[in-house]
Amino acid sequence: MAGRFARSWDLVKASAAVLRSDKELLLFPLMSALGTLVVAASFVVPAAFAGMFTGVRNGDVSPVFWLLTFAFYVVQYTMIFYFNSALVGAASMRLAGRDPTLADGFRIANQRLPAIIGYAVIAATVGMLLRALQERAGFIGRWVVALIGVAWTVASFLVVPILVNEKIGPVDAVRRSAELLRTTWGENLAGNLGIGLVFGVAVVAIALVGGGATVLLATNGGGRLVLIPIALTVVAILLLGLLQAALQGVYAAALYRYAATGDGGAGFDRALITDAFRVKA
8 A cells, every 4th residue: 555655646746747837727726716616605695695594504494495505516516627627638738748728728628518517417416415315324324425425536536537538428427437447546546645645734734833823923912913824824725725626637637648548648757657557457
């Protein structure tokens, strides 16, 4: 397991090298984050004024609330998958030795928009079902549902790069993702763990430093100066989140490229990729 994690972490570092060649790729997760905030506000604010959340707190959940929740999931997932598709499409161009632009990423995402919406409907349906099961399950049942959710996340990890590169429908893309991941299962999990672990440690470190500076200023009569470390901490964590999302998009594009073609693409050492992606017997 340690060796597999180390190989995957080397692959993550290669993904960071690709991102350094196209720093504008960071704009895709930034626009995605802003878009999801707009979508959330457009659903939550009207629902709050309509008093729907009061009914939920009282245990009186109407069918309209569930329909609204499903619609929210679909629109939110569409927004996320659209910008992910643009990111993966541009990253795939870089891996092929080309020089992508933001316009290239949007062009690719626009071409696959119907499939993206279809996948958003599938993801929303799965999310709603898992949520309903979790609310009705006991303690052990919640663990089982959580494991099912993890399995779905892993099995669907390559759906976006597949939609971008193979021009197939969302249902076939889910099947294709599960098929490809049977040969790269360990690397997929370890690679994402590497990204999450590194950024998780970084977030904790920044929070500790920012919190310490805030407490120090507050105890020494810093007044409004305490807002400075708080603001800097929030900005730093948000920037780390954008970087993590961009790295995961590049990593997914690289993982798909090798799993599908046997070629890691420009910016990746072939020996590293050949060793990292071992086809299971």
